[in-house]
Amino acid sequence: MAKRPAYSNLCKALEAGHFVFTGELEPKKILQEGVEEVIHSAKEMRKTNRIIAANVTDGPQGDAYMCSMVPSYLVQREAEIEAVWQVAVRDRNRVALFGDILGGAVLGLKNILVLTGDHTALGDNKKARPAYDIDSTQFCELLKKMIDEGTDYAGKEITDGKIEMNYGCVANPNAVGDYMEPEILKVGRKVEQGIDFIQTQTAFDIDIAKNFINELSRYKVPILLGVFPMKSYGIAWYFDNYIPGVSVPKDLLKALKTAEKENKGDKKAKYAALDKVNVEFFKPFIKEIKDNSKASGVHCMAVEYERLFQPLLGEYPEYVKEFY
Amino acid sequence: MIITKQKSVEQIWAMIKDYDKILIAGCDGCCQPPRSINEAKVLGQLLELKAKTEGKELKWKAITVLRQCDDRIAATTCRTQVEGFDAVVSLACGLGVVMMNKVLPDILTFPAQDSHFGGVQNLGENSFIQYCETCGNCLLGVTGGVCPIAGCAKHLSNGPCGGTVDGMCEVGGYTRPCAWIEIYKRLKKFNRLDLFTIYRPARDYRSATSPAYMTINKDYTNIKEEEEEKANG
Numbered sequence: 001m002a003k004r005p006a007y008s009n010l011c012k013a014l015e016a017g018h019f020v021f022t023g024e025l026e027p028k029k030i031l032q033e034g035v036e037e038v039i040h041s042a043k044e045m046r047k048t049n050r051i052i053a054a055n056v057t058d059g060p061q062g063d064a065y066m067c068s069m070v071p072s073y074l075v076q077r078e079a080e081i082e083a084v085w086q087v088a089v090r091d092r093n094r095v096a097l098f099g100d101i102l103g104g105a106v107l108g109l110k111n112i113l114v115l116t117g118d119h120t121a122l123g124d125n126k127k128a129r130p131a132y133d134i135d136s137t138q139f140c141e142l143l144k145k146m147i148d149e150g151t152d153y154a155g156k157e158i159t160d161g162k163i164e165m166n167y168g169c170v171a172n173p174n175a176v177g178d179y180m181e182p183e184i185l186k187v188g189r190k191v192e193q194g195i196d197f198i199q200t201q202t203a204f205d206i207d208i209a210k211n212f213i214n215e216l217s218r219y220k221v222p223i224l225l226g227v228f229p230m231k232s233y234g235i236a237w238y239f240d241n242y243i244p245g246v247s248v249p250k251d252l253l254k255a256l257k258t259a260e261k262e263n264k265g266d267k268k269a270k271y272a273a274l275d276k277v278n279v280e281f282f283k284p285f286i287k288e289i290k291d292n293s294k295a296s297g298v299h300c301m302a303v304e305y306e307r308l309f310q311p312l313l314g315e316y317p318e319y320v321k322e323f324y
Numbered sequence: 325m326i327i328t329k330q331k332s333v334e335q336i337w338a339m340i341k342d343y344d345k346i347l348i349a350g351c352d353g354c355c356q357p358p359r360s361i362n363e364a365k366v367l368g369q370l371l372e373l374k375a376k377t378e379g380k381e382l383k384w385k386a387i388t389v390l391r392q393c394d395d396r397i398a399a400t401t402c403r404t405q406v407e408g409f410d411a412v413v414s415l416a417c418g419l420g421v422v423m424m425n426k427v428l429p430d431i432l433t434f435p436a437q438d439s440h441f442g443g444v445q446n447l448g449e450n451s452f453i454q455y456c457e458t459c460g461n462c463l464l465g466v467t468g469g470v471c472p473i474a475g476c477a478k479h480l481s482n483g484p485c486g487g488t489v490d491g492m493c494e495v496g497g498y499t500r501p502c503a504w505i506e507i508y509k510r511l512k513k514f515n516r517l518d519l520f521t522i523y524r525p526a527r528d529y530r531s532a533t534s535p536a537y538m539t540i541n542k543d544y545t546n547i548k549e550e551e552e553e554k555a556n557g
Contacts, residue, residue: 090478094526116485119477121495130478137482138526153526172486179491182484182508182520189482189523201486244498245489 004148004196007164008110009082009323010053011196014222018319019290020297022084022199022224023054025075026304027066037304038071042079044306049318051309053082053111055199055299059091062123069100073107080324084168084199085109088117093133094142098152101143105163112167113199114139114190136169137186140193143167148194168197173212173225174245184215191219199299202228204249206288213293222296225289229278229312231305233257252281271307279311286312325356325445326417327452328437336367336413337374339434343410344381346371348436349402349424350388351416356445356452359415359437361388367415367436385409392420399427406431441474460531466519468510475503481524484508 006012013020023045025038038056045051054075058068072083085104092100101112116136120128134142134153142153143165149155150162169190175183187198198221203209209225216223230236230248233256240248259273289295302308340346348371350364364386375382389401392414402424406412412433414421424433441454457474463481464471473479477495478487483504487494491505511520 116478116480116487119487119495121477132478132480133529134526135478135480135482136485137523141523141525170486175488179488179505181512182505185508185517185521186482186484186504188521192523244494 004166004194005164006166006196008053008166009320010084010111011166013052013319013323014197014296016319016322018052018297019316020224020319021048021051021313021316022297022299023051023309024057024299024301024303025054025071026057026060027068027071029064030066034066035071035074039074039078041304041306042075042081044309046079046081046320046324048309048313049320050313050316051081051300052320052323053084054079055084055086055113055301058086058088058115058117059123060118062090062118062120062125064123064125069104069107069109072104072109076108082110084111084113086113086115087139088115089132089134089136089139090117090120090130093131094138094153096131097134097139097142098146101146101163101165102158105165110165112143112165114143114167114169114195137189137193140167140169140190140195144194166196167194168199169195170201171198171212171216171223172201172245173203173209174201176208180212180215184218187216188219191221195221197222197224197296199224200226202226202246202301204228204246204252206285209289210293213289213295217294223294224297224299225293225295226299226301227282227285229282229300229302229305229308230256231274231278231302231308233260233274249281252277255281275308275311278308282312325354325443326419327440327443327454328355328357328359328417329440330359330363330367330415330437331435333367333370333374336434336436337371337378340371340411340413341375341378341380345383345409345411346385347402347406347409347412348384348386349392349412349414349416349433350386351392351414351420352388353391353393353416353420355415355417355420355437355439356443361386364388364415367413371413389416389420392416393423395423395427398423402428457532459527460536461527463524466522466524467507468514468516468519470503470506470510472503472507475501475506480504481527 006015027038042054045054056068056072059065068086072085075083114136120130145151146163150158171187236248236256255277259277263270263273286298348364348368350360352360368384368386372382387405390397392398413436414424414433415436417439421435443452443454446453454474459473484502488502492498493500493502511517
């Protein structure tokens with residue numbers, strides 16, 4: 001099959017060979033005011049000229065949050081930064097997914113990140129019945145049909161033609177040892193179903209990350225490695241204790257704790273100290289990924305941590321200007 | 325076997341409190357743990373006690389049925405017994421309760437149990453596990469004998485998902501194995517990872533949509549004979 005055109009700025013930048021950055025926005029249980037905050041975050045990302053697109057999450061941890069489609073649209077309209085519209089198969093069957101994607105296409109959304117979605121048993125409405133009509137690989141096939149053939153999953157044609165979008169999937173670098181091979185092979189099935197990019201879960205161990213990227217690179221699909229700068233010790237502690245399979249390095253945890261402790265009462269100094277810790281850890285981390293791995297970019301999941309963008313990414317070229 | 329759990333005496337009492345004479349029907353069929361004549365008698369005693377605490381008198385009789393889900397067996401066993409009772413309490417699974425309501429159309433049959441799943445007994449861990457969801461679309465031939473429909477919380481055809489950590493599933497607090505890691509291990513052991521890497525398209529849920537009906541081959545039933553008789557006058 002001929003290679004799919006790059007419809008989105010993200011894929012155009014990847015095609016042009018730039019080392020790209022994407023950010024992350026998390027609409028929660030919000031209305032207008034909350035959405036304004038999301039848009040504000042997106043504007044800060046856009047200002048960097050280094051973050052090409054912003055992921056908009058879809059009910060992370062299985063929580064009942066605002067849909068991801070509307071904030072994705074608003075972010076594109078108000079902040080002029082492309083959205084990576086995250087869509088989980090947890091809450092919608094193939095009929096609803098198809099309908100939503102058609103709607104999203106009309107709203108001008110260009111990137112979709114396909115997710116299985118954390119189970120509702122983990123979320124804040126535990127008694128819910130999840131959908132999981134199709135799985136994330138089958139969702140990739142649905143998108144392939146919509147984009148390349150202009151049909152729904154059953155092969156029924158879209159009256160107005162094909163949709164113009166690119167889509168990617170997630171991979172987990174924390175699947176190590178015996179668990180790495182099934183993870184890699186699983187991504188292979190999604191490659192077969194036409195994904196345009198891969199964004200990984202967060203990684204803290206440089207060697208594990210590089211090894212994982214090396215394994216994934218066999219598929220010749222652009223990989224964006226996930227990193228997670230933490231704006232407080234509390235977030236880091238929560239992440240370390242409650243996000244399974246991921247452990248924050250002890251030194252980093254300790255440094256964040258010290259930064260907060262030593263600057264108690266002085267907000268400005270505390271922020272500066274926390275930022276310093278993050279920059280000291282993640283700046284060389286990102287540089288190493290850029291220089292010595294086959295990754296095509298970094299997905300920076302620093303939600304509501306806009307002030308870190310400049311010190312963390314300031315030295316990279318302002319390639320985003322070419323695309324807006 | 326059908327894995328069931330008995331409702332509390334309070335729950336059962338709430339259903340039958342308006343009746344004075346009840347028939348309690350155990351089932352010798354496949355429900356697990358067993359709910360036969362002994363369990364029916366115990367339930368009768370408990371309900372009688374419960375009635376007393378509520379200031380009422382409850383009369384009851386315990387019987388058992390070979391299989392309540394078999395219409396002929398249920399009908400022949402119960403139709404002769406049900407005379408003079410106000411209600412029936414069934415200790416069968418949901419299938420038995422529905423069938424009893426069908427074969428005894430003039431009396432209400434109430435469930436004494438919650439039916440959970442079709443499962444197997446894991447004696448080593450003294451527990452029951454759902455290994456098959458009777459989905460009508462068997463994948464066991466390509467998954468090394470491990471079912472990803474019953475075994476995976478998300479019913480994935482192309483797993484594992486990101487919710488597995490060290491081979492355990494996010495649902496249940498990482499105490500249960502991830503079916504897709506099990507599948508991977510089985511297929512790797514038999515050098516059949518070709519089956520693991522293969523893409524499985526979306527399932528046809530018509531076979532798993534309720535209510536489910538299936539007409540078995542007419543050649544093996546008396547329907548055909550009846551039709552032939554009709555045709556021949």
